[in-house]
Amino acid sequence: MKHTQMPIHVIGLGVNQAAHLDDAAQAVLSSLSAHDVVLGAPRQHDTITHCAHLARREDLPKLSTLKEAFANWQSEGTKQVVVLASGDPLYYGIGAWLMRTFSLESLQFYPNVSSIQVACHRLGLSLQDVQVVSLHGRPLVSLRRYLQSNKTLVLLTDQYSQPKHIAEECVKAGLDQSEITVCEALGYEQEKVRTFVANSLIDTELECDPLNVIVVKTSQQASLYPSSVGIPDTSFVTDKGDGKGMITKREVRLAILSYMDIQQGDTVWDIGAGCGGVSVEMAYWHPRSQIIAIEHHPDRLACLAANQDRFGVMQNLSIVAGRAPDVLVDLLAGNFFTDNNAQHGRPNKAFIGGSDGELNALMTQVWELLPDDGSLMVSAVTEETKYQVMQFAQQRDQAQDADEQSLQVSITKGERLAGQRLFRPSLPVTLYHFRKYTATTSAINTNHKESAQ
Numbered sequence: 001m002k003h004t005q006m007p008i009h010v011i012g013l014g015v016n017q018a019a020h021l022d023d024a025a026q027a028v029l030s031s032l033s034a035h036d037v038v039l040g041a042p043r044q045h046d047t048i049t050h051c052a053h054l055a056r057r058e059d060l061p062k063l064s065t066l067k068e069a070f071a072n073w074q075s076e077g078t079k080q081v082v083v084l085a086s087g088d089p090l091y092y093g094i095g096a097w098l099m100r101t102f103s104l105e106s107l108q109f110y111p112n113v114s115s116i117q118v119a120c121h122r123l124g125l126s127l128q129d130v131q132v133v134s135l136h137g138r139p140l141v142s143l144r145r146y147l148q149s150n151k152t153l154v155l156l157t158d159q160y161s162q163p164k165h166i167a168e169e170c171v172k173a174g175l176d177q178s179e180i181t182v183c184e185a186l187g188y189e190q191e192k193v194r195t196f197v198a199n200s201l202i203d204t205e206l207e208c209d210p211l212n213v214i215v216v217k218t219s220q221q222a223s224l225y226p227s228s229v230g231i232p233d234t235s236f237v238t239d240k241g242d243g244k245g246m247i248t249k250r251e252v253r254l255a256i257l258s259y260m261d262i263q264q265g266d267t268v269w270d271i272g273a274g275c276g277g278v279s280v281e282m283a284y285w286h287p288r289s290q291i292i293a294i295e296h297h298p299d300r301l302a303c304l305a306a307n308q309d310r311f312g313v314m315q316n317l318s319i320v321a322g323r324a325p326d327v328l329v330d331l332l333a334g335n336f337f338t339d340n341n342a343q344h345g346r347p348n349k350a351f352i353g354g355s356d357g358e359l360n361a362l363m364t365q366v367w368e369l370l371p372d373d374g375s376l377m378v379s380a381v382t383e384e385t386k387y388q389v390m391q392f393a394q395q396r397d398q399a400q401d402a403d404e405q406s407l408q409v410s411i412t413k414g415e416r417l418a419g420q421r422l423f424r425p426s427l428p429v430t431l432y433h434f435r436k437y438t439a440t441t442s443a444i445n446t447n448h449k450e451s452a453q
Contacts, residue, residue: 005106006074009082010089010098012112015187019047025110029053032080037073040084043211048084055082063097070101087114092134092156116154119183119213122193130154130215135161140169144312145284147173147218148227155214166214167201177219184209225311230254231281237306238275239299246274246300248353248379251411252429253277257285259405259433260349260377264288269347271324271362272354275303283308283317290316292331292347296323296356325358325365332369348374359385363392372438380430389432402434 009028013019021029029048032038032055038045039058061069073081088111089095098107120127133146134156143161146153147169155166163182170178176199184192190209198219226235230250238245248256262268262282266289270279273293283291291313295301301321308317320327320336330336332346350366352359359378366376380386396402410428414421 011110014112015118017188036080038082044084115213118186139314141312148223151218153216167198170198173224175218179217181215183213237303247277262286267347269350271352276307280307283313294320352378359388375435377433405433
């Protein structure tokens with residue numbers, strides 16, 4: 001149901017015990033009949049008791065059932081629905097869900113001041129100088145990707161991300177001197193704004209209003225979590241310890257990340273993900289892209305899940321346990337994901353880091369799935385693997401459907417042996433990158449080739 005005949009009014013309530021609504025929002029409430037609906041949380045309904053309306057009051061259900069509720073109301077003859085929202089409905093509010101579900105023609109928004117703005121003003125912070133992170137309804141560990149030194153974070157919280165939980169995450173990150181300011185019940189008579197040092201909150205049973213916004217000023221201490229690409233190998237959990245297991249090494253990873261050039265909104269498959277060096281790093285730096293890590297080895301799967309948790313990439317990194325290419329059929333059918341996951345369709349980019357003897361079939365199948373301008377990157381170490389990739393490259397030459405780039409990365413690292421410095425070489429890794437031409441580009445290339453002949 002992308003379109004509905006009945007108008008939906010989304011009213012931001014501001015940050016006050018009694019909502020301060022503009023004339024347009026008040027006029028909407030006044031126009032409601034007994035057949036109409038005002039939808040919101042109990043606390044939100046309480047803020048508009050001074051605004052008389054005739055509509056029936058409905059408590060906000062889970063979003064998984066809300067679409068059906070709208071359909072039922074419309075079938076019952078409801079002419080208008082008012083959705084009560086906290087502050088700015090389109091900034092970490094219900095407005096985003098409504099926009100995904102209904103057409104803009106059905107929606108009218110009435111924004112107000114948000115708790116984020118009020119918290120910043122209480123502390124004299126410019127909104128453009130902070131980073132807003134919503135932990136509401138999200139795993140607490142997703143905070144980890146933001147816990148670098150010298151940052152100011154404004155956190156939207158729930159019962160699982162209260163001050164003590166935030167302090168524990170700061171301490172785990174090595175930022176135990178960070179300042180945590182708890183802004184409680186903003187706009188209410190019982191409003192409080194209190195500041196603590198992270199390590200002092202660990203053993204403190206702090207009682208605070210569940211309605212809060214938390215501001216974290218991270219310390220200058222070195223953080224466990226990286227602030228630039230190229231996460232050290234030793235930071236990963238691996239099946240052999242000390243970053244020596246089945247993981248793409250840092251220097252090779254940097255080349256892969258550069259060539260793949262992940263963009264916002266990309267869907268990327270990492271096939272043969274191992275312990276997750278490539279997929280975790282892609283997910284960490286590109287929170288608005290969906291990364292699918294495919295691995296079948298049980299020990300490596302356990303390490304992959306541990307690294308997903310360690311770096312807080314729970315929301316945009318999905319792990320698929322299975323052997324490619326067979327598992328790709330179920331992956332395309334969406335059999336691995338629940339309705340609560342982001343929609344996972346075909347990839348527009350893919351990296352094959354391990355094939356378990358199925359490289360020819362994998363490259364062909366993935367290439368057929370990729371859209372125009374999609375890209376495939378393959379790493380090869382053994383001569384047999386290189387030969388298979390070269391055969392695939394020759395097929396691309398014949399089809400004139402790809403731009404190919406390749407490079408060999410050979411790393412020699414300094415070590416000490418018996419107190420003396422030496423450089424120990426690693427096996428060279430050959431990387432192949434294929435970008436899929438559009439149909440127009442393929443035709444132009446073919447014409448050029450025929451003209452040259």
